[in-house]
Amino acid sequence: MSHLLTTEDLSLTDFQKFTELASFFENHQKDSETTSGILRGKTILQLFLEDSTRTKISFELAAKRLGANVLHFSISQSSLNKGESLKDTILTLNQYHPDTWIIRAPRSGTCHLLTQWTKSPIVSAGDGQYQHPTQGLLDCWTLLNHLPSIKGKKIVLLGDILHSRVARSQIPLLNKLGAKITLCGPYTLLPKSAAEWEVHVEPVLEKAVAGADAIFCFRLQKERMTSALIPSQQEFHRIWGLTKKKHHDLCPQAWILHPGPVNWGVELGFDMEDHPKSLILEQVRRGLYMRMAVLARVLGKDPLV
Amino acid sequence: MNSSLLICNARVIDPSQGLDDQCDLLIESGMVKSLAKSGKIPVASGYTTIDVSGHWLMPGLIDMHVHLREPGESHKETILTGCLAAAAGGFSTVACMANTQPVNDQAAVTAWILREAEKQNVKVLPIGAVSKGLQGEVLTEMGEMAQAGCVAFSDDGRPVASSRLMRNAMDYAKSLGVAIISHAEDPTLSQYASMHEGSHSERLGLSGSPSATEEIMVAREIALCRLTRCRVHIAHVSTATAVEMIRRAKDEGLPITAEVCPHHLLLNHAKVACFRSEAKVAPPLRDESDRLALLDGLRTGVIDCIASDHAPHASADKDAPFESCANGITGLETSVTSTYSLVQNETLTAMRWVEAMTLAPAKVLKIKVPTLAVGSSADLVLFDVKRKWKLTPENTLSLSHNSPMMDQTFTGAITATMVGGRFIYERK
Numbered sequence: 001m002s003h004l005l006t007t008e009d010l011s012l013t014d015f016q017k018f019t020e021l022a023s024f025f026e027n028h029q030k031d032s033e034t035t036s037g038i039l040r041g042k043t044i045l046q047l048f049l050e051d052s053t054r055t056k057i058s059f060e061l062a063a064k065r066l067g068a069n070v071l072h073f074s075i076s077q078s079s080l081n082k083g084e085s086l087k088d089t090i091l092t093l094n095q096y097h098p099d100t101w102i103i104r105a106p107r108s109g110t111c112h113l114l115t116q117w118t119k120s121p122i123v124s125a126g127d128g129q130y131q132h133p134t135q136g137l138l139d140c141w142t143l144l145n146h147l148p149s150i151k152g153k154k155i156v157l158l159g160d161i162l163h164s165r166v167a168r169s170q171i172p173l174l175n176k177l178g179a180k181i182t183l184c185g186p187y188t189l190l191p192k193s194a195a196e197w198e199v200h201v202e203p204v205l206e207k208a209v210a211g212a213d214a215i216f217c218f219r220l221q222k223e224r225m226t227s228a229l230i231p232s233q234q235e236f237h238r239i240w241g242l243t244k245k246k247h248h249d250l251c252p253q254a255w256i257l258h259p260g261p262v263n264w265g266v267e268l269g270f271d272m273e274d275h276p277k278s279l280i281l282e283q284v285r286r287g288l289y290m291r292m293a294v295l296a297r298v299l300g301k302d303p304l305v
Numbered sequence: 306m307n308s309s310l311l312i313c314n315a316r317v318i319d320p321s322q323g324l325d326d327q328c329d330l331l332i333e334s335g336m337v338k339s340l341a342k343s344g345k346i347p348v349a350s351g352y353t354t355i356d357v358s359g360h361w362l363m364p365g366l367i368d369m370h371v372h373l374r375e376p377g378e379s380h381k382e383t384i385l386t387g388c389l390a391a392a393a394g395g396f397s398t399v400a401c402m403a404n405t406q407p408v409n410d411q412a413a414v415t416a417w418i419l420r421e422a423e424k425q426n427v428k429v430l431p432i433g434a435v436s437k438g439l440q441g442e443v444l445t446e447m448g449e450m451a452q453a454g455c456v457a458f459s460d461d462g463r464p465v466a467s468s469r470l471m472r473n474a475m476d477y478a479k480s481l482g483v484a485i486i487s488h489a490e491d492p493t494l495s496q497y498a499s500m501h502e503g504s505h506s507e508r509l510g511l512s513g514s515p516s517a518t519e520e521i522m523v524a525r526e527i528a529l530c531r532l533t534r535c536r537v538h539i540a541h542v543s544t545a546t547a548v549e550m551i552r553r554a555k556d557e558g559l560p561i562t563a564e565v566c567p568h569h570l571l572l573n574h575a576k577v578a579c580f581r582s583e584a585k586v587a588p589p590l591r592d593e594s595d596r597l598a599l600l601d602g603l604r605t606g607v608i609d610c611i612a613s614d615h616a617p618h619a620s621a622d623k624d625a626p627f628e629s630c631a632n633g634i635t636g637l638e639t640s641v642t643s644t645y646s647l648v649q650n651e652t653l654t655a656m657r658w659v660e661a662m663t664l665a666p667a668k669v670l671k672i673k674v675p676t677l678a679v680g681s682s683a684d685l686v687l688f689d690v691k692r693k694w695k696l697t698p699e700n701t702l703s704l705s706h707n708s709p710m711m712d713q714t715f716t717g718a719i720t721a722t723m724v725g726g727r728f729i730y731e732r733k
Binding site: 008085086087105107108109110112113127128129130131162163165168191192193196197227 | 497502503504507508509510511579580582621624625626627628629
């Protein structure tokens, strides 16, 4: 395969190959002899135009576990700050012949733009509000470990869907897995063209989450208040925040997922921090193995093929 | 130069005379000497005769909405290269918008533009700014600018946010007899937008400008037109609802006119996927239902004119993430040939099509109507309806190449543009 920019064009078979390989890496986590040679001699360039904790660390660790050389490039320490254009930056870094790029960018479509300027495959590590494909893959994989089949299951995406690249990556995969998807939040944070996303929209939380099998929550960015999309975090929490009581009363069986970082007391109640149904830390853990799987496959080094 | 040129066997389409027929045209001393059915003009000795069978012959066309970028941004376009592109596109008259650097917001800038324009073969008509520096706060000296040569006034590119300022501009312009051209987008509603709000923007994670952005401003301009009775021209209409509002305003008898761009007539927002910066434009490419309503509006005359909104940008301005790259599409060289497809597929009659680029814009700008009437200056364009050609960066005369139609093959080509009996452009 070449780039990984979106989950929209992934088939169910593609998804299965990623999850099988991720499981393989999870099962061989102590077996560095098997894993550490897979990407030996490969150079992976991490270009981060936006801050990140878990994505950056997990990609870097994934690359190192597979034996690749990793170069990290972030905007604050680069000539981009001196006014060098993005194009010149890419053309310059191309001269070091990276075997693949891992790109995190604040503006939608940056990864597509960069494909014009480099021949090496690009892995999106979060592309504006467009896509965050590895997060979508790892979220679905994590859930599959608890719901052996997602087909026909009620999956709720709760909160700021409109601005979420993670939701845009999850939805195509969940659809292919046969989930019944409901989007919930205030209409200011929901897409207007939901019909084309093959999802159901229900702004009332109590109706949306009733009987849900899993709830994917999303971080509410501070900018949503300054741009007047919602009046306050407090009001958002009261109406669309998921608390222990709402979970208990409406959907006690539902698994809770969140791509992080969580605003406790906003999208999730403080009383949800150690909830037995929470898969939030498991998502972080599995992220490493999924990113190992993605890098190995993008570089044509899938040990299972 | 030969003093007599006989152009034979053209299909002559001249809306000023309601003429659409197979004709010959005799040009002497730069003027139309006679125009008659093919074979009716006796050939005298000393005539140079050219047979243009298969060509359409039209009066010199007007593009009433272009950005020539000078003064200030000569890396994108100059008055010279813009005029070369215009001639290649069949236009002998262009009206250029005021958002240059400095802004054309005072008579000295207007005079500078006209001084540069005098050296060109194409007539350049400056459109002055409505507000100083396009800041939307203080009116420009429209009277002095009109005297210096501005044919209309517009803050195109920076919609006038203040209804009070726009009202005053209309009242003032009315006293001068000039039209106000409105770039009708509510800047508060389109604040973060980089494309049309709809299924594509939501899929791509781009903030969108809903159709309401235009509808709100068109509604305001109509209300202010009713209040002031100033002639108001709506630039680059892009939505179905705006077409309907303009239709009703015209039915009411208000002095409202409108134009539409080739890209809005021919493309929809699907063209933006995946993040094609050449398709980023304001107002944005909209839904297919909007596109169809624009076609109908142009066909029925609710929309008066075709104008390109030729907006050249250097590649560096487009080589950026979609949200941060520049708005604008070049159009001078493709406007005629791309919209000819609408004549081919019988959306427009040939007469309506030519009218939208001659009679209609001349009325808006109150300039001389392009005509092939005997006694008028021989300003004309020859269009080979069968000839195929491909737009490439190499054969583009504009300095910029930011067109979503780049590398597209068109049927129908401008083969020659003539001003005052002299060819200012001939296609090789």
